[in-house]
Amino acid sequence: MAKKTKPVVSGSSYADSLDDKKKHARKIARGLARLFPEPECALIHDSPFQLLVATILSAQCTDERVNATTPTLFKKYPTAAKLAASKQDDVEKIVYPLGFFRAKATNIRKMAQALMDDHEGEVPKTLKELVALPGVGRKTANVVLGTAFDIPSGVVVDTHVKRICNLFGLTTSKNPEIIERDLMEVLPKKEWIAFSHRVILHGRATCVARKPRCRECALLKICPRIGLKPLDQ
Incomplete structure (x- = not known):
C-alpha cells in the first residue's frame, strides 16, 4: 500500500506538533539544497x-x-x-x-x-x-x-526569508526576531547559514514576491502555500 502523505492545502497549518514542524523544515531544507547546492552570499566582498x-x-x-x-x-x-x-x-x-x-x-x-x-x-x-x-x-x-x-549564530531573516518561510508554514510571524527564533527551533544548527542563502536564491528564481511561479516550483509538493489562493485544478 502506498504511503499516505499530507495534502498541500493553501491557508492551513501544515504541521501541528514540534516534531512535525521539524520534519517539514528538514524536507524544505533538503529540497532547497538540491536546488542550490552551493549557495553564496550575494554581496560582493573580499574580507x-x-x-x-x-x-x-x-x-x-x-x-x-x-x-x-x-x-x-x-x-x-x-x-x-x-x-x-x-x-x-x-x-x-x-x-x-x-x-x-x-x-x-x-x-x-x-x-x-x-x-x-x-x-x-x-x-x-x-x-x-x-x-x-x-x-x-x-x-x-x-x-x-x-x-x-562559518559560525552559525542564527538565521538571517530578510524580506525573502520573512515572506517565503510564512508560505512554507515554518512561521506565522511577521516579526524578524520571532521568525528567526521559529526557524532556529525547527532547523538543525548545521542548516542555519546556508538555509537563508538558499531561500533568498529561491525567492529570486521562482518564489518571486509579486507572483510566485508555483507551478514551476520543485518544492510545490511539500509547500503548503500558506496564504496563497489554491492553484486551479
Missing part, C-alpha cells in the same frame, strides 16, 4: 570587513545596487583604518545611490572607528561584540558570522 560594510549598506536597498557602489568605496577605503580616517562628505558622495546616505555613511564610519578603538581594526567573531558596533543589528551580525567565519 570580513568589506562584508560588514556591505551588509550595513544593504539595509532597505537591493544587493545589486550595493554591489555597484562598493567597488568605489572599497578601492578608496579597503580597511577599517582607512574608513575611520575618512571624511563624512566623501563617504556620503559614494554611498548616495543607496538611499539614507547620510545615516549609512555615519554608521560605517563610526563602525570602522569602533573596530580601530576596540578590536585593533579586525572584525570580531562573536554576536555580542558585533551587535555592539554602530549600525550593526542581529541580522547583519548573523550574515557576517555565517558567511565570513
Whole structure:
C-alpha cells in the first residue's frame, strides 16, 4: 500500500506538533539544497570587513545596487583604518545611490572607528561584540558570522526569508526576531547559514514576491502555500 502523505492545502497549518514542524523544515531544507547546492552570499566582498560594510549598506536597498557602489568605496577605503580616517562628505558622495546616505555613511564610519578603538581594526567573531558596533543589528551580525567565519549564530531573516518561510508554514510571524527564533527551533544548527542563502536564491528564481511561479516550483509538493489562493485544478 502506498504511503499516505499530507495534502498541500493553501491557508492551513501544515504541521501541528514540534516534531512535525521539524520534519517539514528538514524536507524544505533538503529540497532547497538540491536546488542550490552551493549557495553564496550575494554581496560582493573580499574580507570580513568589506562584508560588514556591505551588509550595513544593504539595509532597505537591493544587493545589486550595493554591489555597484562598493567597488568605489572599497578601492578608496579597503580597511577599517582607512574608513575611520575618512571624511563624512566623501563617504556620503559614494554611498548616495543607496538611499539614507547620510545615516549609512555615519554608521560605517563610526563602525570602522569602533573596530580601530576596540578590536585593533579586525572584525570580531562573536554576536555580542558585533551587535555592539554602530549600525550593526542581529541580522547583519548573523550574515557576517555565517558567511565570513562559518559560525552559525542564527538565521538571517530578510524580506525573502520573512515572506517565503510564512508560505512554507515554518512561521506565522511577521516579526524578524520571532521568525528567526521559529526557524532556529525547527532547523538543525548545521542548516542555519546556508538555509537563508538558499531561500533568498529561491525567492529570486521562482518564489518571486509579486507572483510566485508555483507551478514551476520543485518544492510545490511539500509547500503548503500558506496564504496563497489554491492553484486551479
